[in-house]
Amino acid sequence: MASTPTTNTQGIVFKNLSRYEKRSRVKDIVASIVVHTSGIAAIVVLFFIFVFLAKDALPTFTKVGILKFLIGTSWQPEFEKFGILPLLVGSLFVTFGALVVAVPIGIACAVYIAEVSPPSFRSLLKVIVELLAGIPSVVFGFIGLMILAPLVQKVFELPTGLTALTGAVTLAFMSMPTIISVSEDAITAVPKSYSDGSLALGATKWETIRHVVIPSAKSGIVAACLLGMGRAIGETMAVLMVTGNASILPKGLVGLPNFFLGPVRTMTATIASDMGETVQGSTHYNALFAIGLTLFAISFAVNMAADLILRRGGLGKE
Amino acid sequence: MISRNQTEKLAFATVALASLVVVLPALVIIGFLAAKGAFAISWSFLTQMPKNGMREGGIMPAIVGTLYLVAGTLVFAVPLGVFAAIYLAEYAPQSTLRRIVRLSIVNLAGVPSVVYGLFGYGLFVVTLHFGKSILAGSLTLAFLILPVVIAASEEAVRSVPKSFREGSLALGATRWQTIWRVVLPNAAGGIITGVVIGVGRAAGETAPIMFTAAAFFLPKLPSSPLSDCMALPYHLYVVASEMFDAPLSMQWGTALTLLMLVTAMNLVAALIRARFRRAKCW
Numbered sequence: 001m002a003s004t005p006t007t008n009t010q011g012i013v014f015k016n017l018s019r020y021e022k023r024s025r026v027k028d029i030v031a032s033i034v035v036h037t038s039g040i041a042a043i044v045v046l047f048f049i050f051v052f053l054a055k056d057a058l059p060t061f062t063k064v065g066i067l068k069f070l071i072g073t074s075w076q077p078e079f080e081k082f083g084i085l086p087l088l089v090g091s092l093f094v095t096f097g098a099l100v101v102a103v104p105i106g107i108a109c110a111v112y113i114a115e116v117s118p119p120s121f122r123s124l125l126k127v128i129v130e131l132l133a134g135i136p137s138v139v140f141g142f143i144g145l146m147i148l149a150p151l152v153q154k155v156f157e158l159p160t161g162l163t164a165l166t167g168a169v170t171l172a173f174m175s176m177p178t179i180i181s182v183s184e185d186a187i188t189a190v191p192k193s194y195s196d197g198s199l200a201l202g203a204t205k206w207e208t209i210r211h212v213v214i215p216s217a218k219s220g221i222v223a224a225c226l227l228g229m230g231r232a233i234g235e236t237m238a239v240l241m242v243t244g245n246a247s248i249l250p251k252g253l254v255g256l257p258n259f260f261l262g263p264v265r266t267m268t269a270t271i272a273s274d275m276g277e278t279v280q281g282s283t284h285y286n287a288l289f290a291i292g293l294t295l296f297a298i299s300f301a302v303n304m305a306a307d308l309i310l311r312r313g314g315l316g317k318e
Numbered sequence: 319m320i321s322r323n324q325t326e327k328l329a330f331a332t333v334a335l336a337s338l339v340v341v342l343p344a345l346v347i348i349g350f351l352a353a354k355g356a357f358a359i360s361w362s363f364l365t366q367m368p369k370n371g372m373r374e375g376g377i378m379p380a381i382v383g384t385l386y387l388v389a390g391t392l393v394f395a396v397p398l399g400v401f402a403a404i405y406l407a408e409y410a411p412q413s414t415l416r417r418i419v420r421l422s423i424v425n426l427a428g429v430p431s432v433v434y435g436l437f438g439y440g441l442f443v444v445t446l447h448f449g450k451s452i453l454a455g456s457l458t459l460a461f462l463i464l465p466v467v468i469a470a471s472e473e474a475v476r477s478v479p480k481s482f483r484e485g486s487l488a489l490g491a492t493r494w495q496t497i498w499r500v501v502l503p504n505a506a507g508g509i510i511t512g513v514v515i516g517v518g519r520a521a522g523e524t525a526p527i528m529f530t531a532a533a534f535f536l537p538k539l540p541s542s543p544l545s546d547c548m549a550l551p552y553h554l555y556v557v558a559s560e561m562f563d564a565p566l567s568m569q570w571g572t573a574l575t576l577l578m579l580v581t582a583m584n585l586v587a588a589l590i591r592a593r594f595r596r597a598k599c600w
Contacts (some may be wrong), residue, residue, distance in 0.1 A: 024492050031494035032409070039363050039405025040415070042422040043462050049429060052440035056470070108336030116330050125337060125589075130346045134584045135577065136522025137431075138551045142558050142573050143347050173421055180340065206326035224567070227428075236428025236525040241559045268432045268525075274331075275436075277531050280444070292436040296429060303428035307421065 028153070055298055056289035058229020063283045069290060075247040075265070077274065078204040082287040084294065086247040090264035094239060095232045095258070097168025098175055102232075103225050105172075106179030110224075113180070114187040115209050133177035139243030144170040149242055156261055162244030164264040170238050175228035182227055187213060219309050230299055233268075240269035267291050348577070354575025358567035363573070367537045372557060373485055373565060377572055382539055383452075383547030384521055384579070387531060390456025390543070391463065391520045396513055398460070399467030400502075403509075407475040408497060421590040423431035427465035432464045439529040453543040455531025470512020474505035511587045516519070520584035521574065523549040534560075550576045573596025 017025070060069055064082045072083015113125050144166055149312025152169075153161030190213050198208040214221070247270075250256050269287050278285040320328070366376030402419075410416040423591045438458030448454040478501050486496040502509075524532075532552035540547040557564035 028492040028494040031497075035401050035405045035409050039419060041398055041402055041411060042419055042426055042464065045464065046422045046426055046429075047435070048441065049426075049437045052432070052437050052445075056440055083332050099547055105336045105339050108333040109340045112330075112333040112337045116333055121478060125341065128341050128344050128526070131348070132340070132583070134345075134518060134522075134580055135347065136524070136551055136580055138522070138524045138554050139347075139351070139577055142569070143350065144553055145558055146569075147346075147350065173340075176340055187519030204322050206324045206329045208320070209331070230428045232427070234433070236430065236432040237555060241555070258434055268430055269433050271436065272528060274441070289436060289440075292433045295433050299428045299430055299433075300425055303425050304421070 005089060009131070019059055019196065027068040047208060050296065053289055053293045057293040058286075060100040060283070060286040063243070063286065069287070070250045075270070077278075077284045077287070080283065082283065082288075084291060086249045086269045087265055087270050087291065088248060088294075091233055091241070091266040091268070093164050093260070093264060094171060094266055095229060096168040096172035097164065098232045099225065099229055101169065101172035102175045102179055106176045106228065107183055107221060109176070110179035110183035110187060110221075111209060111214070113213070114184045115213065117203075129177050129180050129317040132173065133181070136237075137174065140170055140174055141238035142286055144238060144242035159262055160263065162242055162245060162263050164243060164260045164262065165182055167239050167264070167266075168260075170242050171232045171235055172237060174238060175232045178231050179224045179228040182224035183217070184223045186217040186224065189220065190216040219312055223310045226309070230302040230306070233302070234295060234299055236268040236272050239266050240272050241305055243269065247268055267295055271295075279313065337359065351570070351574045351577055352476055354566075354570040358571030359574060363571055368535065369537075372535055372553075372561065372568065373563065374461075375491065375546075377550070377553060377568075377575065379536060379539055380550045380553040380572070381575065381579075383532075384550045386540060386547060387450050387459060387527065387549060388521050390452055391459040392513070392517060394457055394460035395463050395467050395516065395520075396562040399516075400471050400509060401413050402468045403471030403475055403495060404463075404501075406472050408501070415479050417502055422467055423465050426461070427469075430525075431462060431523055432528075434458055435526040435529050437461075439528060445529055449535075450461075450529070450531060450546045451544045451545060452540055452547055455527045455547075455549075456543075458526045459520040459523060460532045464525055466516040466519065467512055470515065471505070471509045474508025474512070475501060477508065478504045507597075509596075511591045513588035514583055518580050518587070521549055521583065522580045524549075524555055527552060532585075550579065575583060 060082070064072075069082055069084060071085050073080065073085050074081045074083050075086055109129075110123075111127075113122055119123060143160075148169060149166050151162030152158065152163060152166050156165075194212050194216055195208045198212040199205070201223070203211070243266065245265045247264040247265040248259070248262065250259035271291055274284065274288055278288060338488055363376045364381065365378050367378060369375035400463050406416070406419065410419070434457065438454060438461075442448045442454035442457050443450055446454075448457075482504060483496050486500045487493070491499070527549055532549045533546045534556060536546065536548050550572065554569070554576055557569050558571060
């Protein structure tokens with residue numbers, strides 16, 4: 001480029017500039033490169049997470065077999081049995097148990113904050129919800145262990161308070177802040193003219209909320225529940241501390257209540273508790289990464305679905 | 319038959335009750351921690367090494383370890399996050415690439431924290447040979463909070479009025495000069511708030527550092543970024559779930575210290591937000 005300055009337009013422009021101006025143009029170009037590189041960092045990180053999970057997970061499918069891994073009914077690493085079905089069932093049970101509690105309460109609380117509460121109360125409530133969202137999961141686990149578990153043990157007269165139920169209740173309070181804040185955003189985003197129209201037709205405030213506001217905010221509320229579910233299924237420490245960590249499958253439909261009141265083991269808790277004991281490169285080690293890959297796939301699906309629903313409802317960021 | 323007004327009263331009472339169900343446990347948790355932890359925390363508890371296999375003494379190395387991890391997380395997450403936010407708010411055209419970037423961020427935010435732990439172990443501890451270290455832990459945590467930092471910074475950058483940029487560009491400033499001297503100073507409040515919230519989250523995370531940084535018991539302060547360290551959240555897990563005979567004062571004291579540290583960060587974030595909002599002149 002330096003040899004043909006006259007034909008290079010940029011060179012010509014540069015020639016007439018002061019040193020300061022030249023320097024700021026160079027800076028501008030460098031900054032642009034740095035910004036663009038950082039911009040795609042998110043894609044690179046996500047891709048790397050997938051690659052590093054897959055790299056150590058794939059040997060599982062040859063060593064154990066993909067079917068034996070996914071629908072094998074027993075997880076007993078000491079006997080070389082790596083079926084994740086009991087862990088999957090454990091995760092799903094605890095998660096859905098949590099959602100049964102968190103979804104109605106969370107949506108009702110969001111309605112209260114957005115539509116019913118007096119304005120002075122509203123900001124206080126939001127602060128408390130943020131406070132709840134900020135409590136570390138290990139502290140939730142600790143409280144579940146110290147307060148909730150003894151309570152569950154006493155009420156149901158169980159040998160141990162570390163049960164699926166304890167985990168579900170703990171998780172319910174952990175996923176509530178997500179459900180509340182996303183639902184509240186969706187409810188607040190409903191145009192005021194909608195409810196004004198309804199009120200002008202003689203509907204009461206509650207009828208307006210129920211038949212106009214909530215249906216309009218439906219997609220946002222559904223996405224809120226999905227995001228809450230994503231949070232619950234990926235939660236690790238609290239579940240590890242309060243569910244007792246026994247990989248058991250329910251004994252048919254009759255056995256469900258007993259299953260719920262007994263210890264379970266989730267996918268996340270298995271990774272957290274077993275990683276320290278495995279030898280790098282062993283089948284057990286590979287199987288833990290395969291569980292991680294499964295979790296990654298589940299969270300990917302849940303988040304894509306939530307994003308799609310939000311976008312369709314016009315609430316997405318784009 | 320219930321009248322429409324009675325239905326409304328009943329419905330409002332129900333949603334108010336639901337809010338109480340959310341608020342009450344939050345207050346109970348904090349109340350319990352404050353009541354039981356307050357007696358355990360003393361100057362010596364905060365500044366002494368653990369003794370007798372963590373049954374006596376203090377939690378100083380865990381506090382220091384967490385502060386080191388948080389500082390390391392800041393170093394990696396802030397530049398990357400802020401530049402990525404500038405990309406989304408200022409540079410990216412409405413293109414497919416931008417959609418993919420945004421979807422990646424949404425997905426990163428949803429990846430379970432224990433999966434970040436596996437990833438950090440695979441990449442930093444094993445492949446890059448950092449070993450179980452503060453460096454590996456900080457990098458893992460930095461990626462974990464990246465979505466939070468990007469989202470907050472992008473919103474802050476976007477909230478700067480367009481006229482500010484036009485004024486600067488009209489004076490002959492380059493695009494970067496405009497961003498560096500006009501946009502970023504005006505977005506600083508929002509960016510700092512987001513960073514502090516992200517860091518508060520990093521300070522409380524356990525699963526990502528379990529395999530990448532945290533030591534079970536290490537009664538000395540870390541000497542380099544490549545040494546492992548104790549950390550408050552992992553220490554709480556250890557004394558509550560892994561040990562059978564840790565004294566209750568050690569457990570409640572650690573839990574309250576961790577909660578206070580995280581809450582203090584959230585409080586700082588709220589104060590910064592309020593301060594900048596008041597100072598805003600547009």
